[in-house]
Amino acid sequence: MDVQDLLRQFGYLVIVVWTFFEGETIIIVAGAAVALGNLDMDIHLIALSALIGSFAGDQFYFAIGRRYGTPLLEKWPHHTKRLDWAFNMLRKWETLFILSFRFIYGIRNVSPFVIGMSGISPFKFLALNFIAASLWAASFAYGGYYLGTAMEEYLGEHKSTVLFTVLGLIATFGVVSYIRSQRKVKEARLAHSGEPTHSEHISPKEPSNGIEKDR
Template sequence: MSIEFMKELIAQYGYLALFIGTFLEGETILLLAGFAAQSPAFNLDVRLVILVAFCGSLAGDQTAFFIGRHYGRRLVARSEKWRSRADRVHVMLKKYHEVLILSFRFFYGLRNLTPFVLGTADISILKFFLLNAVGAGIWAVSFALIGYGFGSLLENVLTKLIENVHHVELAVLGLAGLVALALWLRKALRRSR
């Protein structure tokens, strides 16, 4: 595939892919979308990236919550593995309650399971929605801006690298020479023993 085709694909379907990705999981695709928003080549607006990620994350977690609310107890009862995980989430919920609802999407391994299990708990739908919306907003802004900032940093580094490619070539050549000299000296010292 050509670069132009990839740019066109991202420009046309970037937001849809971001919505689906954040609905299902999220961190990686949001970081990439933030990174792409920094580059004019991909035609993504960082504000829309944040909005779409917020909507996708909120919709995915609300869906998992409602599935848990209606089918969760039966599904959890069928599997020892799920029961164990659900028990851990319930313990964390008792200990951290609102903090858990606000922050679960920031912790690897909790993102998909927690809203489902929270649906099995005695949490009002409105309370979960409000705390989930706040958490999704914080998450969308932070991860999109991290990706965007990383893109800016990388672009600056690459620009400086390209501007100074001659100096970099000399540095790499010098480093290779030092490594070769160190290896030669080591070998010479071994032979002399």
């Protein structure tokens, strides 16, 4: 069963659940499939579903970071570099970072935890998160739709072949990224336990439960 089959069977719920955890891929696929006539869904409801899932997911991760704080990071030694980078960006450009982290590959998943630990007002994050989720959902939903429209116009009968080729490349990239991340997790755990690894272990910094904000 591919992504389009899931969308046909479960509809907008798939988009809500998928975007709660991660990923713009399903939004692009859904938008393009609607434009190509392969999927009987409303592009505006696709964007709304993506907004709901993404917004709810990051609110949840923010709450986890706010509740559990630094002790949670001790269980993620393999995320040290990304966490440090996110903390630094948040210190320098708090509002801009909250509005843009969804679009930055590699840190999207850890950023809400970092923001939750930072001491930022939950109401401020709620407002900025809603704006950011709206921009993100609209960008990929309508972007996918216009991609499908362009494929219909310029590729004609070859549009499906090109679409599935692109999806195949995206899936391959996802699998490779997952394998690499799992390898890093294993090495980080070995390093954390004092066993030798093939890569240098970087000891995680222990950020405070609050981040000093720019004045």
